[in-house]
Amino acid sequence: xxxxxxxxxxxxxxxxxxxxxxxxxxxGLLDKLNFAHGEVVTLAGFVALVAVxxxxxxxxxxxIVIVVTxxxxxLIELLSFRAFTSKEGHSVSALSSFALGIVILEVVRLxxxxxxxxxxxxxxxxxxxxxxxxxxxxWVKLATLGISVVLMIGxxxxxxxxxxxxxxxxxxxxxxxxxxxxxxxxxVIQYVFVVASALAGISGLLIAMQGGFVSSEVGFTFALKxxxxxxxxxxxxxxxxxxAGLLIGIAEGIAIHYGLGGFSDVxxxxxxxxxxxxxxxxxxGGGRREVRA
Amino acid sequence: xxxxxxTDVHLAYGPIRAVRGCTFHLDEGETVAIVGANGxxxxxxxxxxxxxxxxxxxxxxxxxxxxxxxRPDELARDGLLHIPEGRGTISNLxxxxxxxxxxxxxPTTVGFEAxxxxxxxxxxxxxxxxxxxxxxxxxxxxxxxxxxxxxxxRPKVLLVDEPSLGLSPLxxxxxxxxxxxxxxxxxxxxxxxxxxxxxxxxxHRAYVLRQGEIVLEGKGGELAQKTEVLEAYLGxx
Ligand SMILES: Nc1ncnc2c1ncn2[C@@H]1O[C@H](COP(=O)(O)OP(=O)(O)O)[C@@H](O)[C@H]1O
Ligand SMILES: [Mg+2]
Numbered sequence: 001x002x003x004x005x006x007x008x009x010x011x012x013x014x015x016x017x018x019x020x021x022x023x024x025x026x027x028g029l030l031d032k033l034n035f036a037h038g039e040v041v042t043l044a045g046f047v048a049l050v051a052v053x054x055x056x057x058x059x060x061x062x063x064i065v066i067v068v069t070x071x072x073x074x075l076i077e078l079l080s081f082r083a084f085t086s087k088e089g090h091s092v093s094a095l096s097s098f099a100l101g102i103v104i105l106e107v108v109r110l111x112x113x114x115x116x117x118x119x120x121x122x123x124x125x126x127x128x129x130x131x132x133x134x135x136x137x138x139w140v141k142l143a144t145l146g147i148s149v150v151l152m153i154g155x156x157x158x159x160x161x162x163x164x165x166x167x168x169x170x171x172x173x174x175x176x177x178x179x180x181x182x183x184x185x186x187x188v189i190q191y192v193f194v195v196a197s198a199l200a201g202i203s204g205l206l207i208a209m210q211g212g213f214v215s216s217e218v219g220f221t222f223a224l225k226x227x228x229x230x231x232x233x234x235x236x237x238x239x240x241x242x243x244a245g246l247l248i249g250i251a252e253g254i255a256i257h258y259g260l261g262g263f264s265d266v267x268x269x270x271x272x273x274x275x276x277x278x279x280x281x282x283x284x285g286g287g288r289r290e291v292r293a
Numbered sequence: 294x295x296x297x298x299x300t301d302v303h304l305a306y307g308p309i310r311a312v313r314g315c316t317f318h319l320d321e322g323e324t325v326a327i328v329g330a331n332g333x334x335x336x337x338x339x340x341x342x343x344x345x346x347x348x349x350x351x352x353x354x355x356x357x358x359x360x361x362x363x364r365p366d367e368l369a370r371d372g373l374l375h376i377p378e379g380r381g382t383i384s385n386l387x388x389x390x391x392x393x394x395x396x397x398x399x400p401t402t403v404g405f406e407a408x409x410x411x412x413x414x415x416x417x418x419x420x421x422x423x424x425x426x427x428x429x430x431x432x433x434x435x436x437x438x439x440x441x442x443x444x445x446x447r448p449k450v451l452l453v454d455e456p457s458l459g460l461s462p463l464x465x466x467x468x469x470x471x472x473x474x475x476x477x478x479x480x481x482x483x484x485x486x487x488x489x490x491x492x493x494x495x496x497h498r499a500y501v502l503r504q505g506e507i508v509l510e511g512k513g514g515e516l517a518q519k520t521e522v523l524e525a526y527l528g529x530x
Contacts, residue, residue: 163393163397166386166390166393166394166397167394169383169385169386170383170386170394173383173384173385173386174381174383174384176345176377176381177377177381177382177383178383178394179345179364179365179366179369180343180345180365180366180369180374180375180376180377180381181366181369181381181394181395181398181442182366182369182370182398182399183366183394183398184364184366185366290385292385
């Protein structure tokens with residue numbers, strides 16, 4: 001039924017948005033694309049898998065994943081971004097982070113193969129839940145949505161209303177002026193990579209929770225859509241990423257409802273082309289590089 | 294005691310030496326003006342003093358220690374505030390957030406609210422605009438905001454690069470009044486200006502920079518008398 005597919009769309013859209021927020025934060029700050037971001041989403045699932053295999057409970061796996069993926073952000077920043085500050089640095093960073101993403105992906109594949117692997121998740125989160133407007137919503141979807149919403153609001157508050165957020169916005173707009181105001185620019189950039197990567201990590205966990213398995217494919221799929229959603233929402237605009245993520249998720253849900261499921265993966269790209277033609281700066285973007293909450 | 298001392302400093306952009314062998318100092322509580330024609334190297338000198346540009350040669354001491362190896366943000370936290378050419382305000386943050394940034398790196402026990410009251414008492418205009426983006430302010434208001442950051446930040450050393458550039462005579466008066474207040478409060482100020490007459494009137498001492506070299510120095514008032522010499526070095530002033 002339609003309501004169910006729309007509800008699904010909202011949940012998936014929330015996940016798209018979470019992944020897109022990571023891209024958006026980094027882009028808004030540095031004007032650079034972090035192509036390794038998607039593979040952090042993949043990494044998250046496998047870190048959870050390893051943690052569980054080593055005897056951790058699913059619950060303990062969550063903070064482990066957040067810490068490991070957050071730290072991976074530091075590595076990404078150090079290897080693929082720190083050194084490339086000049087104008088040409090933009091494409092170098094993009095290429096380097098692309099390579100780094102592939103390294104993460106291939107290491108995961110080498111160890112675990114390409115086939116999805118089961119994660120021991122209690123099945124009750126899929127079988128029971130609540131009903132909204134007659135649409136059954138299992139706990140897993142509710143939890144995913146709840147966590148996504150909390151993270152988005154949290155990010156909005158941090159970027160818009162805290163000292164770190166002010167520093168992030170200042171560095172995003174004018175790194176030299178920020179430095180002259182006593183802001184440790186490199187530190188702020190590191191924070192952003194940690195936050196963005198931890199967001200990717202949590203998204204990866206939530207994505208794994210949807211089906212109860214981990215797969216090395218998810219990162220790529222979600223990264224591509226994440227980039228599209230960032231472009232649709234407005235480069236650097238956090239609210240735009242959330243809006244675009246939800247719109248695309250819901251549109252996909254509706255497409256699936258009308259038997260156009262196969263079409264749903266094309267949808268985001270068609271929308272992106274259309275939006276860019278009409279509003280190159282994206283739905284909410286101001287067309288300038290800066291982080292906007 | 295010197296809070297800032299440059300000894301035979303050379304500053305370069307790649308092969309271009311924009312500042313060549315400058316030696317000068319700023320004493321505690323002193324106001325020193327650096328004047329010179331466009332392209333003389335004044336801004337470059339300021340970049341060197343705040344740690345943005347490492348000297349190609351020579352040495353700089355700030356706040357009682359060598360500058361080498363200290364980043365601009367560390368120096369700013371230690372009490373060296375550089376208000377650069379173009380003001381350095383963050384256009385997409387509102388007035389209050391711009392002031393918060395400046396306050397937060399050197400917070401006081403009195404708190405931000407009290408610090409901000411001092412700013413608003415001095416610049417009522419900024420109070421009216423406190424929730425507006427800095428980028429939406431007029432040039433004069435932006436310069437007020439830039440200077441107001443020094444009120445909440447209370448630096449030991451203030452470097453100001455052409456604060457009167459592009460402002461109306463009324464606003465220029467306001468800028469120099471504000472600098473005078475900073476001076477009276479005991480702040481050590483290094484001022485780069487093209488408005489030579491006003492700068493020399495305010496400054497205790499001044500250096501004249503031409504093509505990257507200091508060609509003249511002296512007490513502000515004395516230099517101001519040497520109109521012919523100044524004109525030769527500065528062009529029409
Ligand atoms: N980023 C830069 N790269 C190369 N040369 C520069 C740069 N900035 C300034 N210069 C050169 O250095 C000299 C001094 O410039 P500047 O310090 O800006 O002078 P002033 O502030 O006195 O007008 C000029 O010849 C200028 O062209
Ligand atoms: Mg200049």
